[in-house]
Amino acid sequence: MASEVPSKPEGIQRALLIGVEKVAGFPNLPQAHKDVEKMKDFLVKYRGYLPENIVTMMHHNSVLPKLYPSRKNIIRQIDLLVESTSQHDRIFFYYAGHGDQVTCNHNTEIDNKDEAILTYTGKRIIDNILKEHLVDPLPHGAKLFALWDCCHSHTVLDLEHFNCNGLWRTPLKVLSGLARKTRSLGKRLSSNILKDGFEGRFSSKDDSQSKDAFFETNNLDLCKVSSPDTYLPRCSFNCPMTLPENQNKAYVVSLSACKDNELAYDDNVTGETVTKFFIECLGERYI
Numbered sequence: 001m002a003s004e005v006p007s008k009p010e011g012i013q014r015a016l017l018i019g020v021e022k023v024a025g026f027p028n029l030p031q032a033h034k035d036v037e038k039m040k041d042f043l044v045k046y047r048g049y050l051p052e053n054i055v056t057m058m059h060h061n062s063v064l065p066k067l068y069p070s071r072k073n074i075i076r077q078i079d080l081l082v083e084s085t086s087q088h089d090r091i092f093f094y095y096a097g098h099g100d101q102v103t104c105n106h107n108t109e110i111d112n113k114d115e116a117i118l119t120y121t122g123k124r125i126i127d128n129i130l131k132e133h134l135v136d137p138l139p140h141g142a143k144l145f146a147l148w149d150c151c152h153s154h155t156v157l158d159l160e161h162f163n164c165n166g167l168w169r170t171p172l173k174v175l176s177g178l179a180r181k182t183r184s185l186g187k188r189l190s191s192n193i194l195k196d197g198f199e200g201r202f203s204s205k206d207d208s209q210s211k212d213a214f215f216e217t218n219n220l221d222l223c224k225v226s227s228p229d230t231y232l233p234r235c236s237f238n239c240p241m242t243l244p245e246n247q248n249k250a251y252v253v254s255l256s257a258c259k260d261n262e263l264a265y266d267d268n269v270t271g272e273t274v275t276k277f278f279i280e281c282l283g284e285r286y287i
Helices: 031-046 071-083 127-135 173-195 207-216 274-286
Strands: 013-019 054-057 090-096 099-103 113-118 124-126 143-149 199-201 223-226 251-256 264-266
Touching: 013 031, 013 071, 031 054, 031 090, 031 274, 054 071, 071 090, 071 124, 071 127, 099 124, 113 127, 124 127, 127 143, 143 274
Parallel strands: 013 054, 013 090, 090 143, 143 251
Antiparallel strands: 099 113, 113 124, 199 264, 223 251
16 A cells, blocks of 8 residues: 655744835835735735735725834834744735835945845835844744835845845746746836836935936846855855755845846836736746
């Protein structure tokens, strides 16, 4: 009698979705809250997430004040999410809002700048803090996928292997199509600038500065960063993959709308955002 193959342990899927539509001194992002709702629907409909395992954070009367995306509330919700995560669980983390760069005072950044996300009160959460709370405490065997629809977001989780596991080095069929669409969005946006039909997810308060930056980064990149290798020293741009049985930490993938020195944009005429393309590309696989 043949022995039965043991079934693979089933973990729990949880998600934390954050949308920051308005920050004082920055352009409003009318798609941010809409994108959070779209992402929640996508996770439930196509990815099997239970609604009770999805937390949404927005500054909106439809959510409790404790879920307004302030710095304190975001960090608390991240901590609660990670604390409830066990070995075989999967986490989806999503942020739609403004990204920024600030001076690095601890000598850990090559460009001397920390990447950060903005809260609705205007405070920042820098990459070191995000990694400390969202990545480092995860148990071995857990999986985290993070999607950042904001500016300056390539290394916002400070993953060690952000170079050797880049999207363009190892193309993925679905994500490559998504990146092509993102570039297409950039071309359409360049014509919409003349029509004043867009608002960007950019950090600058100076319109002329932000428009100049856009033309310099006309071909927007969608950047995939993964960090499955935990025993290796500093990334060498060509690091070997670690076999699953040799991994001793969680498996983390970070997908960003642009590189650290770039700006991400929404087209508010058509409602096109990186989030929309992400949902369209992956949703098609389940229709």
